[in-house]
Amino acid sequence: MIISIASGKGGTGKTTVATNLALSLKGDVNLLDCDVEEPNAHLFIKPTIDKVETVSTFVPKIDDAKCNLCRKCTDICRFSALAVAGNSLLVFPEMCHSCEGCLEVCPEGAISASTRELGVLESGHCGDLGFYSGRIRVGEAMSPPLIKKVRTKEREREITIIDAPPGTSCPVIAAMKGSDFVLMVTEPTPFGLHDLKLAVEAVKVLGIPSGLVINRSDMGDNGVKEYAKQENIPVFLEIPFERKIAEAYSRGIPIVEAFPAWAITFRTLYEKIEQYSADLKES
Amino acid sequence: MIRELVIVSGKGGTGKTSVTASFAALAGNSVLCDADVDAADLHLLMAPVVKETHAFMGGSIAFIRGDDCVECGRCLELCKFKAISDEFVIDAFSCEGCGVCVDLCPEGAIDFTVQQCGEWYKSETRFGPMVHARLGIAEENSGKLVSLVRQETKKLAEARDCDLILTDGPPGIGCPVIASIGGATALVIVVEPTVSGLHDMQRVAQLAVHFKVPGLVCVNKFDLNLDMTEKIEGFATEHNMELVGRIPFDPIFTEAMIQGKSVLEHAPESDAGLALLDVWRKIQSSPSMNTMGIKDFSAVIQ
DSSP: OEEEEEOSSTTSSHHHHHHHHHHHOOSSEEEEEOOOSSOOHHHHHOOEEEEEEEEEEEEEEEOTTTOOOOOHHHHHOTTOOEEEETTEEEEOGGGOOOOOHHHHHOTTSOEEEEEEEEEEEEEEEETTEEEEEEEEOTTOOOOHHHHHHHGGGGGGSSEEEEEOOSSSSHHHHHHHTTOSEEEEEEOSSHHHHHHHHHHHHHHHHHTOOEEEEEETTTSSOSHHHHHHHHHTOOEEEEEOOOHHHHHHHHTTOOHHHHSTTHHHHHHHHHHHHHHHHHHHHHO | OOEEEEEEOSSSSSSHHHHHHHHHHHHSSOEEEEOOOSSOOHHHHHOOEEEEEEEEEEEEEEEEOTTTOOOOOHHHHHOTTOOBOTTSOBOTTTOOOOOHHHHHOTTOOEEEEEEEEEEEEEEEETTEEEEEEEEOTTOSOHHHHHHHHHHHHHHHHHHTTOOEEEEEOOSSSSHHHHHHHTTOSEEEEEEOSSHHHHHHHHHHHHHHHHTTOOEEEEEETGGGOHHHHHHHHHHHHHTTOEEEEEEOOOTHHHHHHHTTOOHHHHOTTSHHHHHHHHHHHHHHHOGGGOOTTOOOGGGSOO
16 A cells, blocks of 8 residues: 655645654555655654665766767757757756657767766665655756655555655656555645645546545634535544644654654554545445 | 845745735735745735736647557657557656657657646736746646746836845745746745754755855744754854744734735734734845845855
């Protein structure tokens, strides 16, 4: 079972739910932090990191001695990563999307493969929990390939929890696509509702079943609940605002560590997701 | 000279949009720009009346014409994004829009049509004009749309003879954030006093260094963790970022949002309202915002 934790709006509690759920489950569990721009799960899990590997992507390298400026490469490149200026061919590695079209079409063999660092993949564990986290290099714009690299680890265990980035565009899709269930975390405010609707649309486009956690459930209005009812999205858990929880969070202490009784709540959350998914499959 | 203040945070949900709306109320005469095209929320507080709607044409996506395809398999070899199935159907979510299969299909059986990836709008609000956008669900090219929205905001500011742009930025440090901050006059980094807030702010600060944009730091909900607030302010000072004040944790933010108003309109005399006023005054008198056209890179974050 692969569960992605998503939200649309940022700061609603994705990481809180992902980390507490992962820490509460007994057994064969992996946690994947796919919010590679701002990964935070490690701040709460405090894993032992066993391995850090650099993740790179293809960029072209030009052999000026062989290049005759025929421009076949600049013609095929849709991303303006290659340009002829005066008597030389220039590469703009940050613009490259690694399609390798230039490598394919160069008739002179003047282009070879080089790399650009996208970021790192950290692998580790916290007790029995497996932990993987992607971290994009500052200044790097292309996150989906790094997210996909983190997700190569998802079939290693029985349960995989994915902490997704906020939003609804390509990085979020890369983090959710192919998962079995999307657990959406929202807050009951106009911003929370507006962005939840976008997230629900994205999940529908992907055809993945979803459910809802309402965080800070007593700070806002009824909009989110009414919408959930109308759209037939199950609300699996409501977490009321408690200053004690917010303060523990601010220090990097998971809820289940500060208040161990919450572990039962998070295990129940998982059971509800499992039951709901099983019922859906049957019908 | 037009100055552009971009409100960012690294971490989502720290209060960027509420802070931007309050600045708009205080500035009176500014042009607003919502650069969070992926999950835009500023319009919920600004109630913009849309005057112009424009289509945003993003990249192209490949489409195999079944009738002309001879299933030679060349496209499968070429595609680095595993976007083509064994049945020769292209998955639009996986297609990167590189066009390599289109150019090199021996049968010329692949179409490459430009996609409409969203819309952008020119609107009027009670605080002045606003440019905003909506990126389609699951679309790419958010950076391109952000750049477009910022360019249009600048044109509008010039046309209206307005010298201040307030830009509500997206969360993170990736493609849309990079597109939001290049060439800005200064960034306001809204941070919450949590381990995540500090961690994420450090990364957005590194990005600001990369693009040589000065950063002003404001801690929101500062009283949730005073130690962390001091740590954040210490980091900011060490890295040559100016501190522009603290805002207390206050449910008035949520109340104002429910009313569709900025905190400054809803409760100007509240603690949060007064704190926001103080932050705004500090920003206005900040050297970063008053360079008189001189770029002083010694004042840039280090």
